[in-house]
Amino acid sequence: MFYEICYDISVQVGLEEKETRERTIEDHELVIEVLSNWGMEEENKLYFRKNYAKYEFFKNPMYFFPEHMVSFATETNGEISPTQILQMFLSSSTYPEIHGFLHAKEQGKKSWKKIYFLLRRSGLYFSTKGTSKEPRHLQFFSEFGNSDIYMSLAGKKKHGAPTNYGFCFKPNKAGGPRDLKMLCAEEEQSRTCWVTAIRLLKYGMQLYQNYMHPYQGRSGCSSQSISPMRSISENSLVAMDFSGQKSRVIENPTEALSVAVEEGLAWRFVSPRKLKFVSPFLVQKKGCLRLGTHGSPTASSQSSTTNIAIHRSQPWFHHKISRDEAQRLIIQQGLVDGVFLVRDSQSNPKTFVLSMSHGQKIKHFQIIPVEDDGEMFHTLDDGHTRFTDLIQLVEFYQLNKGVLPCKLKHYCARIAL
Numbered sequence: 448m449f450y451e452i453c454y455d456i457s458v459q460v461g462l463e464e465k466e467t468r469e470r471t472i473e474d475h476e477l478v479i480e481v482l483s484n485w486g487m488e489e490e491n492k493l494y495f496r497k498n499y500a501k502y503e504f505f506k507n508p509m510y511f512f513p514e515h516m517v518s519f520a521t522e523t524n525g526e527i528s529p530t531q532i533l534q535m536f537l538s539s540s541t542y543p544e545i546h547g548f549l550h551a552k553e554q555g556k557k558s559w560k561k562i563y564f565l566l567r568r569s570g571l572y573f574s575t576k577g578t579s580k581e582p583r584h585l586q587f588f589s590e591f592g593n594s595d596i597y598m599s600l601a602g603k604k605k606h607g608a609p610t611n612y613g614f615c616f617k618p619n620k621a622g623g624p625r626d627l628k629m630l631c632a633e634e635e636q637s638r639t640c641w642v643t644a645i646r647l648l649k650y651g652m653q654l655y656q657n658y659m660h661p662y663q664g665r666s667g668c669s670s671q672s673i674s675p676m677r678s679i680s681e682n683s684l685v686a687m688d689f690s691g692q693k694s695r696v697i698e699n700p701t702e703a704l705s706v707a708v709e710e711g712l713a714w715r716f717v718s719p720r721k722l723k724f725v726s727p728f729l730v731q732k733k734g735c736l737r738l739g740t741h742g743s744p745t746a747s748s749q750s751s752t753t754n755i756a757i758h759r760s761q762p763w764f765h766h767k768i769s770r771d772e773a774q775r776l777i778i779q780q781g782l783v784d785g786v787f788l789v790r791d792s793q794s795n796p797k798t799f800v801l802s803m804s805h806g807q808k809i810k811h812f813q814i815i816p817v818e819d820d821g822e823m824f825h826t827l828d829d830g831h832t833r834f835t836d837l838i839q840l841v842e843f844y845q846l847n848k849g850v851l852p853c854k855l856k857h858y859c860a861r862i863a864l
Contacts, residue, residue, distance in 0.1 A: 500781025763858035785856025
């Protein structure tokens with residue numbers, strides 16, 4: 448069984464083959480203390496992986512606390528917003544209760560039972576009589592002060608769990624699989640809510656301090672010292688008109704300003720928008736030269752072989768992986784808007800697929816090839832916007848939302864960093 452601990456950059460550990468569980472290592476935790484809780488018989492491994500969603504609940508709490516899963520221990524006047532719910536978790540006097548049905552694996556048995564659970568500051572309880580919250584019907588299931596919560600990645604295959612959204616409690620002391628208390632949610636959003644609430648109840652204000660002051664007290668590890676592999680200055684963008692059959696650069700600054708003002712007044716009624724700003728490195732005019740990444744001219748009619756293979760060295764390209772594997776990789780790096788990867792299509796070998804996260808869901812967009820006068824291009828919008836290679840396509844959608852639900856922000860790396 449493998450336990451994976453997502454460090455802010457990230458970590459993995461294991462016991463039995465082909466079973467993986469993961470949890471977040473908090474910024475205030477020491478890795479050496481985590482290691483000290485592992486038994487000698489546990490052949491664990493560590494590796495690092497970026498987790499973009501580590502503090503996403505502070506930024507977008509509405510995604511993490513569905514209304515039907517939250518109730519309150521004390522009387523409240525009026526509706527409570529997700530932000531207020533978050534504040535209650537950080538308060539020592541009040542707290543929200545997370546409740547709902549979960550599948551629980553019975554100790555020493557292979558069967559799973561659907562039970563109504565209730566999460567409070569004192570621990571996790573389940574009802575012995577339907578959805579009753581009366582004290583005489585509530586039975587203690589697990590506390591989280593001396594245990595860690597792990598998300599299961601292989602519970603359905605390994606333990607016959609009803610869904611793929613499993614999680615479990617593991618005592619801090621060294622122990623084997625028999626010490627695990629295994630649960631399973633109906634959907635990803637439900638599991639995320641349970642796991643997030645337990646983290647907040649366990650660590651409280653410490654999590655908020657970690658979020659507000661990342662890497663505080665760690666020498667040589669500063670968020671300012673980490674620079675992206677490539678950044679595109681918005682000052683270097685050029686205006687392009689996509690309203691016609693072929694895109695064109697708006698070279699006249701007066702025209703660009705006029706179009707921008709026009710769209711600012713009528714944006715509600717224009718779809719798609721006429722004006723977009725793109726990097727000059729992405730601009731391709733038929734029969735002309737385009738600038739390379741260092742400003743040197745390169746022929747626009749590159750060989751099709753070069754255009755096809757040029758993306759293979761990019762960290763966001765994952766070659767022949769399945770849809771399920773793509774979703775697993777994105778979930779591992781965080782369901783944050785704009786986390787993405789590009790892969791070969793399994794259903795059509797001539798096309799590619801852009802898989803990305805938006806609104807706590809993973810969406811897939813097919814990149815299809817189009818031919819124009821003997822030249823091959825890639826497109827996401829049925830040929831309206833065309834690119835000579837996948838690198839141009841990705842860089843364009845990092846700058847423009849276009850037909851996507853949001854811009855591409857964080858690539859899902861092939862190799863954990």
